[in-house]
Each structure stands twice: as C-alpha cells, then as structure tokens.
Amino acid sequence: MATAQPKWQSPAEPTAQVGQRLPGLSVYNSLTRTKTPFVPIDAEGQKIGWYACGPTVYDDSHLGHARNYVSTDIIRRILTDYFKFQVTFVMNITDVDDKIILAARQQYLLSQWLARHTAMDQEVRETTTKAFVTYTQKNLPLLGAEVSPESYDEEASQAYGHVLKGESVDRQGPPGDKEAKIKMHLRTADSAAQALQINQPSIEGFAAKASGVLLPYIDSLEKHTVSGKDHNIFTTLTKRYEQRFFDDMASLNVRYPDKVTRVTEYGQQIVDFVRAIEMNGFAYEHEGSVYYDTQAWEVSGGVYARLEPWNRNDKELQADGEGSLSTKTTGFKRSAADFALWKASKEGEPSWSSPWGEGRPGWHIECSAMASDILGKQFDIHSGGIDLAFPHHDNELAQSEAYWAHNGCESEQWVNYFLHMGHLSIQGSKMSKSLKNFTTIREAIAKGDWTPRGLRIVFLLGAWRDGLEITGEVVKAGKAWEDKLDNFFIKALDIRRRRADQGQGESGLAEGLHALSTNGHTNGSGSVLDGALEDAKNKFQSALCDSFDTPTAMRVISDLITAFNSEKAVSDLSVLLAAQWVTDMATMFGLDADHKEGQMGWSGLEIPEEAKSSVYPLSQLRDRVREQAKADKADLSELSGSLEPKNSNHAGEPYAKAYTDFQRTIAEISSKPDAAPKDYLAACDYVRDTVLWNLDIYLEDRDGLPALVRPLSQSLREERTNKESAAASKAAAKEKAKADAAAAEQGKLGKGKLSHLEMFRTSEYSAWDAEGMPTHDVEGKEVAKSRTKKLRKEWERQKKAHEGWLATQGVSGRP
Known part of the structure; x- marks a missing residue:
C-alpha cells in the first residue's frame, strides 16, 4: 500500500530569482490555520492554479452567495491585477446532488x-389537505396531531408564538438556524392553510400558495415514475439556474471563470476516479455504493479531517x-467517519452505469475528479465558503x-x-437556501436596497475570512466610504475640466502627471502631500500582502483623501495624481464594471452627455450672476445673452430649456427699475434647488471657485429629505407650542367666565356677604377666620380672571 503524506508541507523555497519577483505575500491558510508565505508551485513563480467550489444550482443566488463569490473575485483580482500573477481559475457547477435531485x-x-x-376540484383540495397535515406533522411537531387549515393559525400561535417573537424553541438561549428553519416551516404551512380557506381560487393562485406542502407530498406519491436515465428532468432546472447564477455574478462585476466544469459532464471520469481509489486500497463497496475507507487511509500514514479535526x-x-444516505443503516461501515464516493441510485434519482451498478457521484468526489482533471495532481489554491471546510473539503483532500x-x-x-x-448572516442566522431566510441578489438590486458597488464596498470593508452581519452601522460605513470617493473624484474631474477649458489639454496634463509621478514632487503648493501618496501606496501594498487585508487597504485610501481634503492649498497636479491612483485601486478591486481605459474616477460621476452642452454654460452664467449680485451690481442685463448653449438633440431639450428659462428670468429681473441683488440670488437658488x-x-456652490456640477446622488437626496424633515418637525413643534399656549390661554379665559361674586354660592355654604364671600357653612356655623383668609385669596384670583374674561367680551369689569 502506498505511503501517504500525513500533514501540510510548505511549498518548496523559490529560487533567488523567483524570490525577488514574489511580492512577499502571506495568506491565511485553513490547512495550517495560520498566515503562510505564499509560494506558487510554478517554478517561475508566476502561474497559479485555483479551483473554486461553485454553486449548487436549483434556486436563485442570494446575498450569502454574493458574499462568497464577490470576496473570491476580489482576491482573484488582487492576485492578477495587482500582484500580476497568471491565474487559471476553475469553478465547478454542482448540477447533481441530493438537494438538486429533490428540487428538480x-x-x-x-x-x-x-x-x-x-381547475380546482375536490381531489385537489383533498390531496392538498393531506399534504398540509403530513407537512405539519413532520416539520412542526409541537402542533397537535389533529391540526387543520382552519385551526392552524390559533394552534401555531400557541405552540410557536415565542419563536415568532424571537425566542429559541426551548427558551434557553438565543435563536439560531433551528429557529430560522421553524419559521420557514411556519410560513409554508400558513400559506397552504390560507389557500385551503379561499372559496373559489384559481388553480394557478392556489398552487402558488400551497406548493410548499404539495411539492414533498406529490413527490412521495409519484417519484417512482421518474426514470433515472432521463437526465433532462434534472438538467432542465439546473441549466436555467446556472445561467441565472452567472447573470447575477455579471451584475456584481464578478469575472467569469477561466474554466467551468459540471458534474453531469464528468460521469465516466468520476467512475474512473472512484475505481482508482478503490484499486489503491482506500475504498470499499456496499450494496452498490462505494465508501471511502478513512481507517485504511490513516493506517497508511494519511490524516483525515486536516482542516477541521474537531468536527x-x-x-x-x-x-x-x-x-439521503445518512438515513441508511451504517453498521456495515468500517469506520463511522467513512463517506460515500459513489451512491447507488434509488427510485426517482438520476443514474450512470458503473462497475457497482447504476448510481451517481457522491457530493465530494465531483470536485476531486474535476479539479484533478483540469489542474493535475497538485495545485495552489482551493476556495469556498467556510461551511465547506468539513466535511466537503476535508473529504476532497483525503480522497x-x-x-x-x-x-x-x-x-x-x-x-x-x-x-x-466567511458567511453572511441575517439576524444571527446563516443566510441559506434551505432556511429560505435570504434575499436574492436580483431582488436586492432591483429594489434598490443595494448597488453592485455598494455591496462590494461592504465586503471590502470586512475581512474576507470573517463572518459578516449586515447591520445599520455596516451599511452606513459603506455609504460613507463611497460618498467620500465620489466627492474626491468629482473634484478631481472638475479640476481636469477647468484646466481643459483654460487650454491645458490632455497631453499637457499627461506630461505634468508623468513628471510628478517620476520626480515625486511638483512646483505647486501640493508638494507636501505628494509624499502622502507614496506613503499610501506602500501601506496599501503592505495591507494586501498581509493576507489580502482589504479593510486596512480601504482605510489607507480613505485616509489619503482625508489628508488632501484637510490641506487648504493643494496643486491641481497633486490632486489629479492621487485621484488617478485611487481610481486604479478602486478599479482593481472591481468597483467599476464600466471602467474605460484612461478614465479618472468611476462611472456615475458625470452628468448625462446630452446635458453637458447646456448645463455647463448655465452653471457658468449663474456663477457670474451670483458674483455680481453679491457685489451689489444692479445692472446685470449684459449677462442675459451670454454663454449660449450649443445645439442639443431631443434628449437634451429639458436641459436647454433650463438654460433659456434662466436666461429669460435674468433678463426680466434686469428690466425692472427696482431690481435688487436679492432678486437675482433668488433666481440662482431656484434654478439650483428646483429646476436642475x-x-x-x-x-454645489463653493467659495472662490465655480459651482461644482455633479449628478444628484442618493446621499444628496437623503440629505435634503432629512433637512426638510427636520425643518418640518421644527415648524410642527413651533406650531404645536403656539397652539398649546393658545389653548392654555383659552383655558385660563374659560375659567374666568365664572364671576367671583358667584363662585362660592354653592351648597357647601348657607350665607354670604355682599361680595359673595361665605360667612356660614351648610350647618349654619360661622366660617372660621383662617378658612375665610384662604377663601379670600381664591376670590381675588377669580376676580382678576373674571375681569380678564369680561375684557375679551368688550365688557368692563368695574362697577
């Protein structure tokens, strides 16, 4: 028997020449659970073989998948675009496994x-009712055995109300995946119960609501009718969702793999792979299934579960x-850790011919066969979500x-x-298809909850191997970073545009930037910050060399922009050079799917092309109007005909109209003999705050500089909405205070309606003097002097109030 290699072996030391070319990169390696110097197998130190576990395609991809594949794409881009490695990136598509077979x-x-x-008929209702009962009894055991669609709501509230309120099932700790799964089953059962209580539903609407209970029930009745050789039943589903997966990845600017492999295209090769393991003495057959012999492997010197031995x-x-094999009696196994390489097909499952009978690949063997076929007996990187470490990747390694x-x-x-x-979590639970607690990528993008750039920024701000939970703070941090770069890029683009307007074309600008990047300084006042850029570059590289530490790299970019924003006087060339480097790094991270060669900044910063011929002249005219109005120059008529916009097409008409309307407004103001600077300034504010x-x-008006023309961003909209909301709240509070004061005053006046001469003439007393002051109580006893003293004070207050009330009525309170 062959001698196995028991533990991780450090790659061979590179030659001196190759070592000089390597960037000094270390990566966190799950095999060692430490950061390890990265040395490619390639003798030249340039080529990298990388196999990534792809999706199991039976449903739309969700944000948890985005976390995995976008983070993987970021590392791939760093290796290829930053460190300049030649990466062969292979990804598999799992189009045959238990979940896919069942779903399809x-x-x-x-x-x-x-x-x-x-159409709806009695059989449909009866079958669905049986499906409902079967589903609840299997998945919601706390419900009574006699639960019906009509009693479901009440019984579910009694049995699982605490789970729905956020508690764990046993009330002993925080909720987790178990509770998320219960909530999923409750939603499914509730939907079916509602469908069954609708009087005359359409068959389509009924099926949509009741499908969650019908799918497993109809399958249990009819799966024997499915032929294992009819692979189209299964691949029809997987082909559709594979295409949707890659469409989703393209929308997130995730690069397509260099090579895509599919399990269904590797049937015979997988059979041969399993057979070779068996021939090498590390596998055995039982009832048409083949199992990996972990004991034989370890006796030979190998180590099983090297990634997560604790599991x-x-x-x-x-x-x-x-x-599905997990439900089978396992007493035949030579070791409890043994796992299936090849599974004998059961009824309703796809099958391929093999030496052991009709069967299908085990989950783990697919990756071993496909990765070995494309990348050979040894390659550099294997990646996937952390949930794949055990048993998937541990089993791959061993077999x-x-x-x-x-x-x-x-x-x-x-x-x-x-x-x-790392995983993406939602309310403490891993986001997954099986828990159905996810938001699909296309839903999130379509609803505007996320943009591809915004999502990638959030992932970059978190370490790739750490778990990430989307919270308000995480979203806020991502938006703040994006807004910061937006503003910096817009200012840099404005500088470049103004220099072009001044006759300093792209060639002159390119020469200046080249000189600055070569010499490391300029003749302008920005030279202090030129060193900051070089320092940022060094820190950025150090961060990426430290196991792709993108959070630190993102902070380096942010700090550089802060330094430039904090300096009062910076040379144009210094700003442009920094902006170009930030552009290059943002592009390298994949933050601009529409990036074009030579572009500064990222897409979305420019106003529409059809607007430029009108909006820029309008902005310049407005700048001049504001400047002269502030200088208190009354005659601005000479400005009304200046800076004519260029001819615009149909798409540009709204912008051209904005220009001519503003021009006309200025002319009308100028024609008035009593025109004042405030009239011009009001017109300038209106065209900014309403028209444009x-x-x-x-x-964006700036002191000493022309207004900055920029597209209206979500942040600007939110800022205005918040200001308007705050102003409205302040006004409402002011009105409320005014109304409360008026009501209080009215209340005081109302109390004064009662005359002080009548206020004590009640059944509490039996005699009064001429002023209405009580002299004897109800029993005829004289009112005590101490009591009379207190009553006199009340009488005086009421007299004053009554006189005030009389005044409001136009009547004098004096006799």
Missing part, C-alpha cells in the same frame, strides 16, 4: 400533477454531507490524495492553500 424532481412531478387539474465525529455535519497515491509512490499534497470565505434638482443635477 419535485417541481417536475408537481407540474405534471397540476397539468391534470386545469471529525460531528454526526450532523457528516449526515449533511451524505444527504484526492488517495487517488494520486499509486504505483507505490508517496502521495503529494493535493492543495497547498485553502481559502475559506428635478433634472437629477446638483450645483
């Missing part, structure tokens, strides 16, 4: 069943990896090294570096 078969069988029922005996994780251990040769380490991306604002353009 269920959808197929339900569609067939519904096709036999073109080696985690039965729940092992069962998740085994899928792949067992495959390559042949002819008595020592097995080489299959992968040198494992990179595992409604055209999604904003003019």
Whole structure:
C-alpha cells in the first residue's frame, strides 16, 4: 500500500530569482490555520492554479452567495491585477446532488400533477389537505396531531408564538438556524392553510400558495415514475439556474471563470476516479455504493479531517454531507467517519452505469475528479465558503490524495492553500437556501436596497475570512466610504475640466502627471502631500500582502483623501495624481464594471452627455450672476445673452430649456427699475434647488471657485429629505407650542367666565356677604377666620380672571 503524506508541507523555497519577483505575500491558510508565505508551485513563480467550489444550482443566488463569490473575485483580482500573477481559475457547477435531485424532481412531478387539474376540484383540495397535515406533522411537531387549515393559525400561535417573537424553541438561549428553519416551516404551512380557506381560487393562485406542502407530498406519491436515465428532468432546472447564477455574478462585476466544469459532464471520469481509489486500497463497496475507507487511509500514514479535526465525529455535519444516505443503516461501515464516493441510485434519482451498478457521484468526489482533471495532481489554491471546510473539503483532500497515491509512490499534497470565505448572516442566522431566510441578489438590486458597488464596498470593508452581519452601522460605513470617493473624484474631474477649458489639454496634463509621478514632487503648493501618496501606496501594498487585508487597504485610501481634503492649498497636479491612483485601486478591486481605459474616477460621476452642452454654460452664467449680485451690481442685463448653449438633440431639450428659462428670468429681473441683488440670488437658488434638482443635477456652490456640477446622488437626496424633515418637525413643534399656549390661554379665559361674586354660592355654604364671600357653612356655623383668609385669596384670583374674561367680551369689569 502506498505511503501517504500525513500533514501540510510548505511549498518548496523559490529560487533567488523567483524570490525577488514574489511580492512577499502571506495568506491565511485553513490547512495550517495560520498566515503562510505564499509560494506558487510554478517554478517561475508566476502561474497559479485555483479551483473554486461553485454553486449548487436549483434556486436563485442570494446575498450569502454574493458574499462568497464577490470576496473570491476580489482576491482573484488582487492576485492578477495587482500582484500580476497568471491565474487559471476553475469553478465547478454542482448540477447533481441530493438537494438538486429533490428540487428538480419535485417541481417536475408537481407540474405534471397540476397539468391534470386545469381547475380546482375536490381531489385537489383533498390531496392538498393531506399534504398540509403530513407537512405539519413532520416539520412542526409541537402542533397537535389533529391540526387543520382552519385551526392552524390559533394552534401555531400557541405552540410557536415565542419563536415568532424571537425566542429559541426551548427558551434557553438565543435563536439560531433551528429557529430560522421553524419559521420557514411556519410560513409554508400558513400559506397552504390560507389557500385551503379561499372559496373559489384559481388553480394557478392556489398552487402558488400551497406548493410548499404539495411539492414533498406529490413527490412521495409519484417519484417512482421518474426514470433515472432521463437526465433532462434534472438538467432542465439546473441549466436555467446556472445561467441565472452567472447573470447575477455579471451584475456584481464578478469575472467569469477561466474554466467551468459540471458534474453531469464528468460521469465516466468520476467512475474512473472512484475505481482508482478503490484499486489503491482506500475504498470499499456496499450494496452498490462505494465508501471511502478513512481507517485504511490513516493506517497508511494519511490524516483525515486536516482542516477541521474537531468536527471529525460531528454526526450532523457528516449526515449533511451524505444527504439521503445518512438515513441508511451504517453498521456495515468500517469506520463511522467513512463517506460515500459513489451512491447507488434509488427510485426517482438520476443514474450512470458503473462497475457497482447504476448510481451517481457522491457530493465530494465531483470536485476531486474535476479539479484533478483540469489542474493535475497538485495545485495552489482551493476556495469556498467556510461551511465547506468539513466535511466537503476535508473529504476532497483525503480522497484526492488517495487517488494520486499509486504505483507505490508517496502521495503529494493535493492543495497547498485553502481559502475559506466567511458567511453572511441575517439576524444571527446563516443566510441559506434551505432556511429560505435570504434575499436574492436580483431582488436586492432591483429594489434598490443595494448597488453592485455598494455591496462590494461592504465586503471590502470586512475581512474576507470573517463572518459578516449586515447591520445599520455596516451599511452606513459603506455609504460613507463611497460618498467620500465620489466627492474626491468629482473634484478631481472638475479640476481636469477647468484646466481643459483654460487650454491645458490632455497631453499637457499627461506630461505634468508623468513628471510628478517620476520626480515625486511638483512646483505647486501640493508638494507636501505628494509624499502622502507614496506613503499610501506602500501601506496599501503592505495591507494586501498581509493576507489580502482589504479593510486596512480601504482605510489607507480613505485616509489619503482625508489628508488632501484637510490641506487648504493643494496643486491641481497633486490632486489629479492621487485621484488617478485611487481610481486604479478602486478599479482593481472591481468597483467599476464600466471602467474605460484612461478614465479618472468611476462611472456615475458625470452628468448625462446630452446635458453637458447646456448645463455647463448655465452653471457658468449663474456663477457670474451670483458674483455680481453679491457685489451689489444692479445692472446685470449684459449677462442675459451670454454663454449660449450649443445645439442639443431631443434628449437634451429639458436641459436647454433650463438654460433659456434662466436666461429669460435674468433678463426680466434686469428690466425692472427696482431690481435688487436679492432678486437675482433668488433666481440662482431656484434654478439650483428646483429646476436642475428635478433634472437629477446638483450645483454645489463653493467659495472662490465655480459651482461644482455633479449628478444628484442618493446621499444628496437623503440629505435634503432629512433637512426638510427636520425643518418640518421644527415648524410642527413651533406650531404645536403656539397652539398649546393658545389653548392654555383659552383655558385660563374659560375659567374666568365664572364671576367671583358667584363662585362660592354653592351648597357647601348657607350665607354670604355682599361680595359673595361665605360667612356660614351648610350647618349654619360661622366660617372660621383662617378658612375665610384662604377663601379670600381664591376670590381675588377669580376676580382678576373674571375681569380678564369680561375684557375679551368688550365688557368692563368695574362697577
């Protein structure tokens, strides 16, 4: 038997020449659980082989997938675009596994069943009711056995109300994935219960609401009708969702893999791969399934569960990896850790011919066979979500090294570096398809909750291997970073535009930038900050060399912009050089899908092309009007005909109209003999705050500089909304205080309506003097002097109030 390699082996030391070319990069390696110097297998130190676990395609991708694949794309870009490695990036598509088989078969069988029922009938209702009961009994055990659609709502509230309120099932700790799954089952059952209580629903609407309980029930009745050789039943679903996955990735500016592999295209190769492991003595067959022999591997000197040895005996994780086989009696296994390489197909499952009978690939073997086929017996990087470390990647390692251990040769380490991306969480639970607690990528983008850039920025601000929970603070930090770069880029573009207007064309600008980048300084006042740029470049590289530390790299960019914003006088060339470097780094991070060669900044900073011929002249005219109005020059008539806009097409008409309307307004003001500077300034404010604002353009007035023309951003809209909301709240509070004061005053006046001469003439007393003061109580006793003294004070107050009330009525209070 071959001797296996038991532990991670450091890649060979590079030659002196290759070592000089390497950037000094260290990466956090899940194999060592430490940061490890990155040395490619390639003798020249230039080429990198990388295999990434791709999606299981049976539903739309969600933001959790975005976290994985965008973070992976960021590292890939750093390696290729920043460190200049030649990366061969391979990604698999899992289009056969237990979840896909179940989802595809269920959808197929339900569609067939519904096709036999073109309208609601008794069979549909009865079958759905049985499906509802079966579903609740299996997935919601705290509900009574006799639960019905009519009683469901009340019983669910009693049994699981505390879970719906955010508690754990046992009320012993915080909620987690278990509670998220219960909530999913409650939603599914509730939807079906509602459908069953609708009097005359359409069959389409009914099926949409009840499908959650119908899918598993119809499948249990009819899965025996599905032929294992009819692969189209399964690939129809996977092809559709594979395309949607890559469409989603393209929308997020994730680069397409250099090579895509699919399980269904590797049937025979996977059979051969499993057979080789068996022939090498590391696998055995049982009832048509083939299992990896972990004991044989370890006896040979190999190590199983090298990535997460603490999970080696985690039965729940092992069962998740085994899928449907996990329910099978396992007493035949030589070790509890043994896992399936090849699974005998059961009814309703796709199948391929093999030496062990009709079957299908195990979950883990697919990656081993495909990665080995494309990248060979050893490659540099293997990546995926952290949930794949065990058992998926641990099993891959063991079986792949067992495959390559042949002819008595020592097995080489299959992968040198494992990179595992952290999860995205929502309310403490991992976002996943099985929990159905996710927002799909296309939903998030379509609703405007996220932009591709905004999402990538949030991922860049977090470490790639750490978990990330989307909170208000995380969103706020991402927006602040994006706004900061927006503002810096817009100012830099304005400088470049003004220099062009002054006759300093792109060639002269390019020469100046080249000189600055070569010499490290300028003749202008920005030379103090030229060193800051070089310092930022060094810190940025150090951050990326430290296991792709993008949070620090992003902070370096932010700090550089802060330094430039804080300096009062900076040369134009210094600003432009810094802006170009920031542009290059943002582009390298994938923050601009529409970046064009030579572009400064990123897309979305320029006003529409059709607006420029009118808006820039309008802004210049407005600047001159404001300047002279502030200088208290009464005659501005000579400005009304200046800076004519160029001819515009139909798309440019609204902008041209804005210019001519402003021009006309200035002329009308100038024609009035009593025109004042404030009239011109009001017109300038109106065109900025209303006319151009409604055209999604904003003019940012600056002291000593022309107004900055910029597109209207979400942040600017929110800022105005917040100001208007604050002003409205302040005005409302003022009005309320005024109304309260008026009401209080009215209340005081109302109290004064009662005459002081009558106020004590009540049943409490029996005699009064001429002023209405009580002299004897109800029993005829004389009122005590101390009591009379207190009553006199009340009488005096009421007299004053009554006289005030009489005054409001136009009557004198004096006799």
